[in-house]
């Protein structure tokens with residue numbers, strides 16, 4: 001029995017678009033912070049006598065596409081391990097699933113680590129990152145503690161995440177809506193590539209933003225990290241809004257929260273907003289300012305559900321006592 005824990009990560013430079021849908025090779029590199037909140041815990045037990053994988057998701061049997069995606073992932077692990085044996089998978093998310101709070105990242109990172117161990121594979125961090133990527137692209141970054149850069153790479157072997165040194169950052173998550181989103185990021189990414197007139201512009205902008213972000217990390221320049229973060233998120237959403245049929249993830253409340261970030265900066269706090277494929281907004285700030293940013297937001301927008309987070313551990317095995 002192998003149990004692993006992984007945390008979500010939030011990208012400062014986003015991954016939005018695939019060069020290869022089946023290997024999940026991204027069009028561009030990305031850079032993120034793995035958090036210390038909302039862990040996913042996944043247990044994998046190989047059962048040589050079972051006829052099919054049994055997958056339990058938040059205490060209920062998984063069915064349909066969610067189960068198929070996990071079985072397809074286990075098939076990859078079985079190929080690496082040279083076995084056909086089925087498995088029992090039990091996964092528990094403490095983050096609302098499918099709400100744009102990166103549940104697929106923590107989910108596939110935890111599954112990669114637990115399944116590799118259960119099937120007897122000894123994989124280093126890079127190999128685990130490549131494996132997690134095959135489940136969900138952003139999951140390759142949740143293998144890594146703290147700040148991680150996902151190198152787009154040219155093929156399966158060169159597309160992986162690794163740690164990147166930089167200043168100590170924290171985040172404050174504003175939960176606008178914890179319900180599942182209407183269009184999955186997988187579908188929306190495809191639609192952006194196929195229908196948005198801004199798709200190519202996004203790719204060029206994301207490459208330039210990643211280069212700037214790496215400079216900002218190396219220099220420890222939080223102002224530049226924040227500015228690139230906020231602008232990169234809005235550029236991604238602009239490309240998404242160019243889809244047909246249209247997709248818009250940002251709600252009126254999300255936009256109000258971007259305005260709140262500007263007001264916090266006017267008060268002297270270093271807070272910058274970002275948002276993934278959903279209406280929730282995440283504020284990036286120096287780790288030492290997380291509590292001050294949370295308090296200032298509570299005063300500025302009372303009633304907002306706010307969660308403070310700091311840099312967290314990469315996906316790892318845990319001992320479970322029965």
Ligand code: DP6
Nearest residue numbers: 011014015136137138185186276277
């Ligand atoms: C907006 O990693 O969930 O959060 O690879 O299709 O599973 P798939 O997509 P996924 O997309 C994450 C998109 C994002 C940006 C990011 O995390 O970089």
